[in-house]
Amino acid sequence: MADLFKDHINPGQYHFMKLLGFHKVKVETAEGMYYTDQNGRKILDFFGGFGSLAQGHNHPRVIAARQRFQDENRHEIAIAFMSQYASALAKNLAACSPGDLDMVFLGSTGSEAMEAAVKVAERASGRKNCKIVHAENSFHGKSKGVLSITDSPLYQGEFKLTGNTYKVPFADLGALKRVIENDSDIGVVVLETVQGGGGIVTAPTTYWQGVRALCDKHNVLWVADEVQCGYGRTGKFYAFEHHGVVPDVTALAKSLGAGKAPVGAMIAKREVYMKAYGTPKTAMIHAQATFGGIGEACVTAIEGLNVLYDEDLIGNSAETGAYLKKRLEDIQAKYPKIIKEVRGQGLMIGLEFQDFSQTLPFALRPMVALLDDKLKGSLSGFIGAALLRDYGILVAFTEYNRNVIRLEPPLICDESHVDTFCDALDDLLGKGIV
Ligand code: PMP
Numbered sequence: 001m002a003d004l005f006k007d008h009i010n011p012g013q014y015h016f017m018k019l020l021g022f023h024k025v026k027v028e029t030a031e032g033m034y035y036t037d038q039n040g041r042k043i044l045d046f047f048g049g050f051g052s053l054a055q056g057h058n059h060p061r062v063i064a065a066r067q068r069f070q071d072e073n074r075h076e077i078a079i080a081f082m083s084q085y086a087s088a089l090a091k092n093l094a095a096c097s098p099g100d101l102d103m104v105f106l107g108s109t110g111s112e113a114m115e116a117a118v119k120v121a122e123r124a125s126g127r128k129n130c131k132i133v134h135a136e137n138s139f140h141g142k143s144k145g146v147l148s149i150t151d152s153p154l155y156q157g158e159f160k161l162t163g164n165t166y167k168v169p170f171a172d173l174g175a176l177k178r179v180i181e182n183d184s185d186i187g188v189v190v191l192e193t194v195q196g197g198g199g200i201v202t203a204p205t206t207y208w209q210g211v212r213a214l215c216d217k218h219n220v221l222w223v224a225d226e227v228q229c230g231y232g233r234t235g236k237f238y239a240f241e242h243h244g245v246v247p248d249v250t251a252l253a254k255s256l257g258a259g260k261a262p263v264g265a266m267i268a269k270r271e272v273y274m275k276a277y278g279t280p281k282t283a284m285i286h287a288q289a290t291f292g293g294i295g296e297a298c299v300t301a302i303e304g305l306n307v308l309y310d311e312d313l314i315g316n317s318a319e320t321g322a323y324l325k326k327r328l329e330d331i332q333a334k335y336p337k338i339i340k341e342v343r344g345q346g347l348m349i350g351l352e353f354q355d356f357s358q359t360l361p362f363a364l365r366p367m368v369a370l371l372d373d374k375l376k377g378s379l380s381g382f383i384g385a386a387l388l389r390d391y392g393i394l395v396a397f398t399e400y401n402r403n404v405i406r407l408e409p410p411l412i413c414d415e416s417h418v419d420t421f422c423d424a425l426d427d428l429l430g431k432g433i434v
Contacts, residue, residue, distance in 0.1 A: 002014065002018075002024075019381075019385075020384065020385045021385050022385075025037050025388070030045075030057035030058060031056075031058050032057060032059075032412060033045055033056055033057075033409065033410055033412065033417055034057070035057070035394070041392055042392060043394050044392060044393045044394065044417060044420055044421065045057070045394050045409060045410065046393055046394060046407050046409045046413075046417075046421050047394045047395055047407075047408065048408045048409045048410050049254070050196070050254065050406075050408065051229075051233055051254055051348065051408035052253075052254035052257070052259060053255060053259040054255035054304070054308060054313055054411040054412075055258050055304055055307045055308065055313070055411070055412065056259070056412040058259070059258060059259070059304075059307055061303055061306070062258045062259070062260055062300060065299050065300065065302070065303035066303075068299075069295065069296055069299045074295050074299075075295055076295045077290070077291070077294055077295075079288070079290065083293055083295065083298070085295045085298035085299055085302070086106055086292075086293030086298050088298065088302055089106065089293070089298040089301050089302050090104035090106065090265075092305050093267055093305075094267070096305065097237075097238070098238070098241060099246035099269065100270045100271065101246065101247075101250060101267045101268065101269055102267075102269070102270045103268045103269070103270055103274075104265055104266070104268075105120075105265065105268075105286065105292070106263070106265055106292045106293035107263075107264040107265070107266075107288065107289060107292045108262040108263065108264055108289070108291055108292065108297070109141070109143075109253055109262060109264045110141055110227035110228075110251065110253030110264050111140075111141025111143040111146055112253075112289070112292075113227065113251035113253050113264035113266045114140045114146045114190075114223075115141070115143060115146055116251070116286075117223045117225070117249045117250070117251045117266045117268070118132065118145065118149070118188060118190060119285075120249055120266065120273060120286070121187070121188040121221035121223050121248060121249050121268075122187060122188055122221075123275070123276035123277070123285075124248070124268075124272040124273075124275040124276040125188055125219070125220065125221050126187070126219075126275075127186075130185065130186075130187040130188060131164045131165065131166060131183060131185045131186045131188075132148075132149060132162075132164060132166070132186070132187075132190060133165070133166045133167075133168060133176065133179055133180070133186055133188070133190070134149035134151065134168075134189075134190045134191070135151070135167070135169065135170035135191055135192070135198075136151055136168070136170055136198075137151055137170060137197070137198030137199070137201070137400050138150060138151045138167075138170070138191070138192060138195065138197075138198065138225075139151075139152070139192065139195070139196060139228075139399060139400075140190060140192070140227075142155050145162075148162040148163075148164075149165055151400075152399065152400060154399070166179045166183070170198065170201060171201070171202075171203035171207050173206075173207055173210040173214070176210075176211065176214060177210075177214055180214060180218050180220060184218075186220060187219075187220055187221060188220065188221050188222075188223060189211065189215060189220055189221070189222050190225060191211070191222070191224060191225065192225045192227075192228065192229065193208075193224050193225070193226055193229050193230075193234075193238070193239035193240045194228070194229035194239050194345065194348055196228035196348070197228075197399035197400055198398065198399075198400050198401065199343075199350055199352065199398045199400060199401030199403075199404040200343050200344045200348060200349065200350025200398060200406060201343065201350075202343065202344065202345060205242070205244065208245050209244070209245055211245075212245040212246075212247075215248075222247045222249075223248065223249045223251070224238070224239075224240050224247035224250045224251075225250075225251055226238050226240070226251060227252060227253045227254055228254060230250070230251075230252045231252055231255040231256060232308055232317050232346070232411055233255070233317060233348045233411070234321075234345040234346035234347075234348050235314065235315075235317045235318030235321055235346035235347075236314065236318075236346075237314060238250065239345070242345065248268065248269050248272045249266065249267070249268045249269070249272060250266075250267050250268075251265065251266050251267070252265050252267070253265070255304070255411075256301050256304065257297065257300060257304070258301065258303065258304025258307070259410075260304075261296060261297040261300040261301065263301045308411075313411035313412060316411055316412070316413075317346040317347045318346050320413050320414060320415060320418060321346035321348070321349065323415055323418055324349055324413075324418045324422070325344070325349055327418060327422040328342040328349065328351060328422065328425075329342050331422060331429070334426070337354060338353060338354060338379070338429055339351065339352070339354070340352045340353060340354045340355075347407070347408060347409055348408055349407040350398065350406060350407070351380075351404065351405040351407065352401070352403055352404045353380055353403045353404075353405075354379075354403075355403060356379050380397040380402055380403055380404060380405045381397060381402065383425075383428065384396065384397060384405065386428055387424060387425070390424075390428070391424035391428070393420070393421055393424055395407060407421075
């Protein structure tokens with residue numbers, strides 16, 4: 001199986017997984033918080049598919065809804081008709097969204113949702129030569145359009161980018177103000193409300209209120225990327241709800257498909273949407289892709305939302321997330337020379353290790369200089385590999401900051417799972433690895 005992956009999918013990724021020892025694991029089944037491998041070993045999932053498993057693996061209600069849909073011979077592709085499933089999902093998403101975030105575009109991925117978000121904002125801005133501001137260390141997807149606002153040479157490679165973009169430091173209102181005031185062509189600001197790939201980085205309420213006020217003053221559209229931090233991950237449905245502000249456009253994906261279907265959604269304010277696409281002439285500019293809003297994906301997402309609210313997974317994210325953060329802060333106090341910072345909100349927590357790039361012995365560098373210099377001395381790679389091998393726990397690091405372990409377990413996670421993870425980490429660090 002590992003050889004087939006190497007031969008037909010991604011040889012580079014295989015090499016990388018091999019260094020971590022992940023290539024030996026063949027996941028057979030998954031349920032709730034756990035994977036089961038080929039040897040019947042249970043693996044506690046503290047990674048959660050980059051935060052795409054809010055309801056856990058194979059939630060029985062989600063499985064049952066999908067089964068009913070199949071048993072009733074329902075239609076999948078209703079692109080020529082007014083799909084009742086897509087309409088019902090859009091209505092539910094509008095109900096979950098504050099203010100007049102009411103108009104929904106359905107696609108299959110976060111990248112597709114973000115493409116749609118940037119397009120609607122660009123048109124609604126009214127600028128002919130619209131320029132876009134994004135943040136340093138941003139991640140908005142890997143498709144060709146949003147690649148221009150994904151701040152990573154790793155992903156951008158040699159591709160030709162739009163050039164119509166400005167990059168500012170995240171959470172720096174002064175820098176944002178300066179670029180907006182200097183160029184009236186700037187029509188759109190795109191920001192993750194919590195930076196995921198950048199290392200689980202939050203910004204204070206004063207920043208978000210400043211972004212809102214600045215955009216209003218200059219007639220600029222604010223797009224909040226909530227693909228990773230939305231859907232209850234931080235303890236509110238949208239992370240921006242912690243700050244008492246509403247963006248003009250937002251995007252969800254990941255857990256929206258309840259771990260069983262690929263679903264992404266752009267949600268725009270009605271006024272913004274109507275400015276961009278309000279006439280019959282513009283209908284096709286905005287039309288969904290072939291599989292956007294297909295039946296099975298929509299019934300999966302609808303039941304996923306029902307589970308999210310019926311089981312109060314958002315409240316659990318806030319409560320269990322606070323418990324996780326407290327336990328990690330206690331571990332940090334015990335090992336201050338190893339752990340630099342614990343960050344994040346709800347069940348979106350980043351654990352940053354001190355920089356060992358100069359001192360970590362070569363043998364402890366499982367990913368040395370494989371992809372870029374940032375990997376050198378990455379303790380998170382070593383710890384991730386040891387947690388999987390010795391304790392049966394899965395974690396991941398963040399794309400741009402390899403010293404950060406990303407903890408985004410399913411939102412069904414309870415205190416006993418947190419204890420299992422934290423006890424293992426404490427035990428591992430207590431072995432005096434560095
Ligand atoms: N935006 C953010 C904030 C993300 O974290 C991601 C995925 N990690 C995306 C967009 C792109 O989503 P997808 O991988 O589903 O295309």
